[in-house]
Amino acid sequence: MQGVFTYLIDNLGVKDVQFEELISLDADTLRQQSPVYGVVFLFKYPIGEKPSETPKDGSFDFEAAENLFFAAQTIQNACGTQALLSVLLNKEDQVEIGPQLREFKEFTGAFPSDLRGEALSNSETIRDVHNSFARSSPFVDEQQRLATEEDDVYHFIAYTSINGTLYELDGLQPAPISHGSCNFDEFPDKVIPVLQRRIGRYPAHEIRFNLLAMVRDLRLRAREVGDQDWLYREEQKRTGWQWENALRRHNFVGFVGEVMKGVVGAKLSEGDGAYDEWLKAAEAKTKARIEERKKKGEGEESIEA
Known part of the structure; x- marks a missing residue:
């Protein structure tokens, strides 16, 4: 943020x-x-x-x-x-x-x-x-x-x-x-x-x-005291922020959809019920995560007022 x-x-x-x-x-x-x-x-x-x-x-x-x-x-x-x-x-x-x-x-x-x-x-x-x-x-x-x-x-x-x-x-x-x-x-x-x-x-x-x-701006303070290590850390932090902000703007739905198609196709090609077993394991993990979040009191989603 x-x-x-x-x-x-x-x-x-x-x-x-x-x-x-x-x-x-x-x-x-x-x-x-x-x-x-x-x-x-x-x-x-x-x-x-x-x-x-x-x-x-x-x-x-x-x-x-x-x-x-x-x-x-x-x-x-x-x-x-x-x-x-x-x-x-x-x-x-x-x-x-x-x-x-x-x-x-x-x-x-x-x-x-x-x-x-x-x-x-x-x-x-x-x-x-x-x-x-x-x-x-x-x-x-x-x-x-x-x-x-x-x-x-x-x-x-x-x-x-x-x-x-x-x-x-x-x-x-x-x-x-x-x-x-x-x-x-x-x-x-x-x-x-x-x-x-x-x-x-x-x-x-x-x-x-x-x-x-x-x-x-902490970069100004770093320059004023001549602390190059501090200035480098602040510049790196800004680079990270730019990357995070770029990710916020990007819609990954198409990418995720193609990945899911590839994974499902690979499981189906294995045969011998591999896909069904994989699906059951995924459902069990999802239910376990939901139960864990409920215990911690975490909501499933949030929005700003």
Whole structure:
């Protein structure tokens, strides 16, 4: 996901910014990535949960929308893009967001949050870049698919420090959520307890969370300190991200179909019931994997909220 988000904002014209996945939820780990402009948090969204008059943590700041960028989420499957834009469009004084996003922010500056959300979903530039990173699927139209109670629904939200306050920016909520005073330098220390409290509201067996930090391009930091090994690792990481993003766009159904034809043909040619035995063994392995996943509490599929 860090590679997807990094190249997504790259394609939107953002300069010298990348995403780093955090594997440890503590302030020191986050502070090591400084400067940290904000974080994007992925979590399982409870089916049927509706926005309430009072958030479970923090407090709604309805007046803040006049002084920061906050957009309501109006379409499905775009919460990741919306979360990262919630950070970027509030960091114009620290990040070069590029002419396209700057024009979009200026155009929507006087809009209420619902119209900002509509403008975001109707932006041809943002939509085209977002769709260019969508997984290729010949079977499911992700723009039209609706979640059911059998699906695991995941949602992205953003946390960042704006005007001396730590804000949670969630397009499914009616307003930004304030978590108290927080300047830029205090962000790692202030946001981690908020995230820990949020995770603490889930059952102990729920571990499907992901945290991405929006940070300054680490290649720039490596060049500044003259660490060539670090720079090489970062360049290799970018190469890997490009490969992964290319795989996301590719439709492998035709390739898989031809492989299956070849395997089945080989088994049939062996005769003596080899095909039937092979099929029974495959069915048994599939059932065993399904049972194992059920024991671990894993869903069979997931979609974004």
